[in-house]
Amino acid sequence: MDVLTSWVGAINGVVWGPMMLVLILGVGLFLQIGLKLAPIFKIGAGFSLLWQGRQANEEDSQEGDISPFQSLMTAMSATVGTGNIAGVATAVFLGGPGALFWMWCTALVGMATKFSEAVLAVKYREVDEQGNHVGGPMYYIKNGLGAKWAWMGTAFAVFGMAAGFGIGNTVQSNSVAAVLESNFALPSWITGLILMVLTGAVLLGGIKRIGSVAGALVPLMAIGYLCAGLAVLIVNVEAIPAALGLIMQYAFTESAAEGGFAGAAVWAAIQFGVARGVFSNEAGLGSAPIAHAASQTTDPVRQGLIAMLGTFLDTIIICSITGLAIVTSGLWTSGESGAALTSAAFAQALPGVGNYLVAIALAVFAFTTILGWSLYGERCAEYLFGVKAIMPFRIVWILSVPVGALISMDFVWLLADTLNALMAIPNLVALALLSPVVFRLAREYFNSTAK
Template sequence: MLELLNDILWGKVLIAMLIAVGIGFTVESRFVQFRYFGRMFRILGSSQAFSRGKDGHLSSFQALLLSVAGRVGGGNIAGVAVAITLGGPGAVFWMWLVGLMGMATSFLECTLAQTYKQAEPDGSYRGGPAYYIVKGMGKRWTWLAVLYSILLLVTFGFGFTALQSYSIAVSFEDAFGIPALFTGIGMAILVGLIIFGGVKRIARVAEVLVPVMALGYLMIAVVVLATNIADVPAMLLLIVKSAFGLQPAVGGGIGAAILMGVKRGLFSNEAGLGSAPNVAAVAHVPHPANQGGVQAFSVFIDTLVLCTCTALIILLGTTYDPGHGADIGGIALTQASLASHVGEWGRDFVSIALLLFGFSTILYNYYLGENSLNFFSPENRKLFNVFRVAVIVLCGWGATTDLHTVFGFADVTMGLLALVNLFALIMLMRPGLRIMRDFDRQSRSGESEPVFEASQFADLDLDPKAWPADNGRGRRSESGYAPGDAAALDYR
């Protein structure tokens, strides 16, 4: 039954909807992921990116690192290997395509999350698909928001937490001989110490952990590429040719390449799932499109950079034969491939990288689960504490349990999660475009840091506490243009 649902969701429905939303918003936004690419760096380099607001909110940069902590995980190491094993080298091309479309999709969903975010009594923000469904689509869609929150809790809060723990424990047992139980207990203790401090403590940990893990993995990939630089163009050409069946089929032909590329690509970068918007909403930013651009960049980091690094490590190694495949798959293939480049210590390096990636993802998953619970019962500390204990238990239990059935179930719930969110994005594409065009208009008028004024979007039913009247600080550019002027009238 799970296999049938997975085939329907991933083989037909989700591919069509991902293409519809990704290409649709790309065209309507005039290729925002490319137009804003340089601006993404400027936004991250501005003082606003590190501003936490007067109430100590998370900065845009912290929200970026927290989302990267979730996006960059087992999918970048084990997921790419699975995609290549089952779909051949061509699966990587479809992962790239999903990543490029996903940048636009992520821009839309994270911009909407910022726009419709809600201020909490302690001065923090909450937001995400459940919030923009209710506020953007109307109260009659509350049932859909409830369904999304349940799926988010089950998929990320419970399912993926156990799966990450399992992957880390298995990798450590293979590499270092450490019993899975000990790894699980160690993770449970560390996770408990962090999550009881709330999202701000998680963000502070991410500020240290994410750059270390991402840059460390990128550096070893650069070393591998540098030592095999003459073969890199041939491998990139192999990926493209295999994607269109121009090479001997490995792993199931074009259909398998597309399916595995789309599935693993979405699993890795999460664009369209609606998971990252839950984190994007907590940041203090001058304009929702700022965070949309920053989150689009996190998809680029995940899929176009780190997943490509893993793919080339595998394809340039001696373990995987593009004409015949490999006898091993998953994390073991990545470990063996890196070892073929740098020696046996490469296996240990991959295990440590997976630990860091997986650990950061568990923290991210916890926050998604907490945010879904908050939608049902706002700021219920007792409920949060029960959930925290459950996550700690899952870390220990997941490390010692064969989770193949959980993998299948999580794939189904993740597919349903994406289905709900993609439907909401289609319904809310118009207001998303209005917000983006407001940002564009201010930029063209000379504003170096466009500012959002909620009063110009009175029809969107935004939370005035999340977007106070002094957010724009009464600024006008030298041309006399006020941020947000006439934005509410722009329906083009």
């Protein structure tokens, strides 16, 4: 196992090295410029379409399986998770407060990436033998780039299906088990069984039930966490200006060692800010467009405008609340990391309740991530093996949940993180190659709506 861990670690160092960060930021910036910053300037239009998309109109309802609103909530159910609580804290612990600045930069270019992914997902989606609308990177690679690129779509599906069992399943159930045991003394095996039953009850109903549950849970959990985070910031309001100053200062200068913080170079702030940002909002990873492909819409650009809101809400709003809560508390130098650091920051501002609020939020976030990623893995399995693979995949997925609650996760985290990067590579290449299609569709849509 040590040899395997060392081997995967070496691959991880390469795939999450400078070239990957340049690829993520470079493709996102290229798309943002090519779209003339529309994903930033059209945020208001996106929210308007999201509100209208709570229920698809009669024409759109014939194309797709779930409403545009439910598509975004399904995508966000997978992205709003441990990355918003543990991932942000880890970025600050390893890269210093400056990591938050680079996380924000990742989100701003990531909005263009997410917009483009959703546009292509709807443009090149298919209808399977069961009448479901299926799409995502594997389909826009196959249908948009042609047969000579099909191997790249297959590679994405293989990496996506495997990564799902790590980052979208066992890692999440393990995080829930750990936080509930430490805060409520609930045995891990009980947590695993409860999660398995709840997951099974939702998944066996397919995409429509996932969309329905996500549409109810995601807004509720996000608003609840934001309220708790804002309460922390109100308590620490006097420290906010200094915290923002630290974030900007350490984004461009080396962080000195302080207390339990070992110090970090500017490169560390960039690396961990970008990597944790992508881990949280999944822009460029290629996962979210799988959910958006099922949207009841006749216009790819409309769904793109809704999809990009996922990155904005996930990183610019929710991750910022977590990051500012940590930095304003001063505990980023305490030596704590991950969910424990976020929990400590909330508990300091809200004694007696803060840590429990974080524990409950993490548990709900992780559960919805299991649901969202189940769809991603299922679609990858279907692409590789056909619709006959759907039910076996769901059963294996459900049975994997309690396993994750009980096993040591260090290697699984490493493997899943590596597979995530391997998913991103073919997706980012496809986005760059298909960018003329995205630019053309966006131009036609914005010209028509301007009249």
